[in-house]
Amino acid sequence: MSLAVQGLCCVDQGPDWVPAQVRTYLAHVTHGRSIRSLAREAGCHASTVLRQVRRFETRRDDLLVDLALRRLEGVAARPDRRAVTPGGTQVVMLNRKPEDFAVPDDDQLKEAAPRILRRLNEPGACLAIAADMEKAVIVREEKDGQTLRTAVVDRALAEAMVLKDWIAPQGEGRIQRYRITQAGRMALKRLLAEEEALRANMGEGMDPYSEQHRDWARRNADDRPNKKRGIRYNAAESPMTALARRKDRGGAPFLTADLVAAGERLREDFELAQMGPRITQNWERFLEGGARGSFNPGGAGGGSSRARERVTAALSDLGPGLGDVVLRCCCFLEGMEAVEQRMGWSARSGKIVLRIALHRLKGHYDETSGNWSPMIG
Missing domain, CATH: 1.10.10 (Arc Repressor Mutant, subunit A)
Structure with missing residues (x-):
């Protein structure tokens, strides 16, 4: 049982959306529960409860916070708009309308x-x-x-x-x-994900709390407005997104749109190559100088064979070093600091190598398939 439910189990708590810290505050202020008793029931230190109470006491200077707490205090106290003092005297709560007690469910x-x-x-x-x-x-x-x-x-x-x-x-x-x-x-993303899942009849398998951390984007290699064959990716997940927001000394983006699209294009093929019931691909062994002609030594591992061939061709063209950085940043989604430590590079040098690798990767795609990604399947 949560701290809020423990602290206010003797009165009407209202809907479940009321945050736990608000319930704790009301338990202490409105119902006279002591700080120590609330902390004892919650299994925490009294200073933790005290900080929660002080936080909302300070926030009462905010108009909406004060109105919300007054509304909840009215619901938790008495619906007949009367309060009982410690001496047993009933005092009418003035300036309160019946609608002031209505709390949305x-x-x-x-x-x-x-x-x-x-x-x-x-x-x-x-x-x-x-x-x-x-x-x-x-x-x-x-x-x-x-x-x-x-x-x-x-x-x-x-x-x-x-x-x-x-x-x-x-x-x-x-x-x-x-x-x-x-x-x-984040709440908006979560609620929209729930609505989309219900419209698609996927309510049982949805994961709205993961969806709230995603930021879907679609981009073509040269940033054209035509999105017929664009690449869809999670911009909040890729390490390239942070680098793309940075500016160089001249004010231009550190990574242009075509370079980011090239990295996401490699990642799309990488994910397609990993799909299947059995994965035996070892891309790191390939970059370390393993069998460069065979990337599936254990037999058929599932996934798209054409996507696997495209990733193989791209990494072969880049070679060790450049292939390492794009594989780890674009496909494994490792941060630049982790890549620099793993590769033994100096600090803040990885982003320069990544930009060089993405230029080389973009040239590879321009020579092989042009702006549009090959169709899946």
Whole structure:
């Protein structure tokens, strides 16, 4: 049983989306549970619980956080809008409307979150709300300075999102503005992956928590707009993506789009070559000077034989050294520091060798098959 459930098992906890640290805070502040008792039940040190309580006590300066905690305190205390003091006196909770106690359930939040987060993920978008506003609005600032309203959000949903750290405040003023956080973008990816899996009737085998870390991209060798035969890859996974974002002294990208596409093209063939019930390929032995004419010494290992031949031809053209760096960075997805240590190179020299290897690899593809990758199968 989690710390939150242990701390608040005697009262109504509300929906499951309420974070565990919020439940701990409410258990201490609203229901009078001591820090030591909560820590004892959770099996942690009292200072851990104290930090959680202080964190949300400090965050109550945030408008939406304070409204959200007041809403949850009202649900956890009494639905008749009365509070009982330690002396037994009933005090009416003033300035509270019945709708202030309505907390969105898990299904409501899951249904509305993709629409809201998608709007907040647009460039220049933010959520605006004031203390006297019953609903929040999402606005987007255009390049010409105009502000366009793109969505209206129930205040309860906005409060839930700020408690889950999907949005964070920016600046101060009577009208508070919130922007999407990295956690909010990851939640958006996860929710969209779940929707896509359900549409494809793959709900049982989906893995939305892995999908939230992926960033799918598609690119051709010369970055043409025609994507008929482009390469689809996970840009957040490849070490080349970080190098492609860097600039040289002249302000140009360290790795151009055609070089990144060449590396992803090799990786695509590498993955196709590994598919099958039995894998006996030893690419490292090939680079170390093993039998260069045979890359499947154990017999048929599955996978695409044509993809295996394309990888073999590319690595043979690059040779040891250059072939090592593209194999480890593009196919094995090893970082540059790991490659430099494995190869015995000096620090920060691997990226130079990788760029040289990618130039050589691009020339190989230009000579053999041109811009378009061969069709799978």
